[in-house]
Amino acid sequence: MGLRDAISYLSILLTLLLLPAVCVSQVGDASQEDKHTVSGQVVNSVTGQPIAGALVQPTTEPAVLTDREGQFEFPDAVNFFIADVSKPGYFFERHGSSDLTGRRQANQPIILKLVPEAIVFGKVLDQNGQPLQGLRVQLKMLQVRDGLRHWEERDSAMTNVEGEFRFFELQAGKYSLSTAFQMDGSPDAPSAVAFAPVVYPPSSGNEESALNLSPGDHLEANLNPPSQSLYPVAGHLEGPAVQGARFEAERSTGGTISPAVRFNRLTGDFRLMLPSGSYRLKVHAFVQREQFFATREISIGEAPLKNLSIALAPLATVPVEIEYQGNNTSSQEAQAFPHFFASIGLEEADPSALGRTFNAQPPQTPDPANDSRAIGDLEPGEYRLVSRPTPPWYLASAVCGSLDLKKDAMSIAGSAAGCSIHAVLRNDSATLNWSINPNSPGKQVFVYAMPLDNFVQSISMVSTQQLGAGDVEGGSLEGLAPGRYLVVALDHTEELPYREPDLLQRYLAAGKEVTLTANGKSEVQLDVVAGEP
């Protein structure tokens, strides 16, 4: 499990833990409550129309289907809480305006909202309007992960006989479509042709021109990949004899092509077919277990490219030294030397990269006195430091040569990094005590502390049980690195873009800014923000 996996797993776990917590809270006071009938209606969140045949699933009663008017009824319900509502083509709006208990307004029907799915469908046709069968269409969605926006693959499909594709069960959001590079006929044919990748909308990849899908949207998108002549690119891999090689061509206009390749591992000769254009050719090769890599800028005119010589080199390795400064002697757990919990790594920061994280690995025989590690297999490119130490430990500083890795990305060119990373972990972390202003009833609250000037520190989140009218809720977030934070209380969970300064703007007014100091305790009082700020 990688570092990122661990983090996202944690947040999923947190989300899952919340619901049972609510039920437990009601078991306590349910003994005083009489059995009563809970009734309600399931409606479409966009049209307000009732939804017949939706499955309403409480935690303690058998599930039922709604009738023609979308109505349901549970006679003699005790400890009533809705666990789920489902219907093909809809998502359950768990947070926000749906009241999930029949308790608070015992005689009022509860209204449950289902959000309709969005659908994207269309055809892939060649330049003559003929359908292209068996072409892969990829759907990407703009998502916030670890505080940053990423285009992530949401789904992919092969076109059918009519060139049609169809993506359903899509949440509202920003999307883009692309077709894969595909040979048209044999690559050995005298006039080899391929369908070049196209993206839809044409200049997507930036947020403004993405397909913006709202709940219930059915959007038609047709793609016309141009047919392009292919030209052979032939050459030789210099360096060690490799077991196999993988070639990728990044187009200067965006997108990556995996070309058809003939590679002779005995001689190192290769031949691949590409349309004319400018590319960065990337070669991954393996010798025993070691990875080799090469990049080469090439430009293909309307003619074959021959005698290309590409030199393979090992991938870069960056040494990492971790220094632990145990300045807090007050608590037992703070004493524990967190050798193997202080995960630290580098994350790909190039917009075109996949956003993979490479973790620092200890040597085969770790030195008990020093935490020396290395991050290996790094391709040339831009990287950001990531570190998620176990609280109360936090990353106090990290440098590589003159680079401050808490602020700057580091760039790796060739096989050498040119510096080694020195990271300092401290355990004198800060505590944030928060409370919710009264008059925010009927909602579960999610409190987020977003680091403002430190893009290595991750966001912290804690949630409350459902608040009653007049309840004052509060709690604390511990193990935070000293520094500036924006603290917000939301009525829903959200992946917040806390490492995107421009996107963070719209949260500034909704939250409070606090500055935490080493070993310090700070107080903050919050209003709950309804819906997305």
Add this chain to the structure above:
Amino acid sequence: MLRQGNERGKLTGGMILLTVLFLLALVPGSMVPRAGAQQAGQAGPTTWRISGKAVDALSGAPLGRCSVEIEPTENGGATRSVETGGDGLFAFDGVAEGKYRLSASKRGYLPQAYEQHDNFSTAIVVRSGLESEGLIFKVVPQAIITGVVTDEHGDPVRRAQVRLFKDEDRAGIRSTVQRQTAMTDDRGVYELARIDPGNYYLAISGRPWYAQNASHGQPSEKQGEEPASPLDVAYATTFYPQATNSEDATPIPIRGGERIQADVTLNAQQAVHIRIPLPAHDQESGFGLTVSQSIFGQVEPLNSFGETTQNGVMEIVGILPGHYDFTLEHHGPGGPMTESTHFSGDVTSNSNELTPVDEESEVTVTGKVTSVDGKVPSGGIALLPVHQGRTHPAMLDKGGEFNVKVPPGDYEILGQIPQMYLARLTAQDGVVKNRVLTVKAGSSPKLELLASRGFGQVDGVVKRGDQPASGVMVLLAPDDNPFLFRRDQSDSDGTFTLGNIVPGRYRLLAVERGWELEWANRDVLNAFLKKSVPVEVRANDRLTRTVEVQSR
């Protein structure tokens, strides 16, 4: 010509596979196809021409933009490729003497070889006195099966699994094998494309999206049977058009290029709960349960059921009444699976309890394989039910011995010993006839098998009068057993090759358009035996025979 290896995958995988193959391809030496004139100094032409016209097999219309390839079948050599113009014509000049596989590919058509039937095709031979020009390459278009899966209310069923099965010959025995799968979309629509000619069946399975199969509360001993929940339902695997048993499925014949609409309705039915008391040791050390059902004679595990365990009783939910096979795997303490119990039973709509004991009737078959050269053979054997059911494999131990548990019945004994065949099969406490072992309940059959080396080969020519007959089905039919058939298709010079022949007595015959015959059926075969050639193959024999073509 028989094309072995990945031919089948190539047909179904289409262009993706082609690309992958291409990526993996390793071409030593020059990558530029070698072609053109050779040895210009010698008298007479040393090269030839392969030419013809690609046409749509159904309409006969010429096929433009069709990629046609020739690939030498012997001695390596590069593949050459041309593209047809609007008139469908193709030509390869300067072709050296030899035998070539001719193939075509075009969008909307299946990649295929010249006159292809199953994995056989007619190779083109070029040499003096043979015609390799003016070929008509009938390219078969892909067929498509599409449809809508709805539930009993007419609502589309999303994410239903649609499986396509095809009747195939397995060394003379008809078997029905899965060829493709598809998933329905939000409208319940599925599409299966790139279908080649043959006999097909559709199996559709899914789970009602609203199904509530989990058991509520305790077993019903205290308060009697709890009322069945209306949402405790399941869909039976449904065979087109509306059968719930694969034997009642209606075949969909495909001749090439059809577009068939096959809509299916899935009806939700009350699901049943089966309780299985677990042996005491399983409750501690762990276990795994597989529930299987027979589809087209193949036993396959069910994946849409749930199980819960409470008080030493496992409850299986979400399945429908029917006959199931159960396999309970017992895990050793902290280790991997040690042994398993197989049992089967009819599940009815009255809630059921099944006891996991080995079928009393299961019989242990033991035996030993020796080889003619005195060495202990390595590998395994398998018992393949003649009628239906799963194959029972057994590995040979260091002494060449094996044992395997099977239900009573008739089994073909298959040798799985590299480079060897089973030359002699005898049994104590059991009967082996024509390589079939009859296993009776309560018996303890002991097999003695002799493995031998030296497969035979029969090459030859099919003639029509004194002319070679091209594209004819050639069959080598064993005299005394129903399994050891070998087939080929004659090439353009009438030649054929039948390899890997287990020594024995055979009949060699050649039948024009024999591909649609049920040739493994003795009654069908008898009509052609009169004009057949008897062949006795001994170990390592390499025989040459000429056979006269027969019409149907």
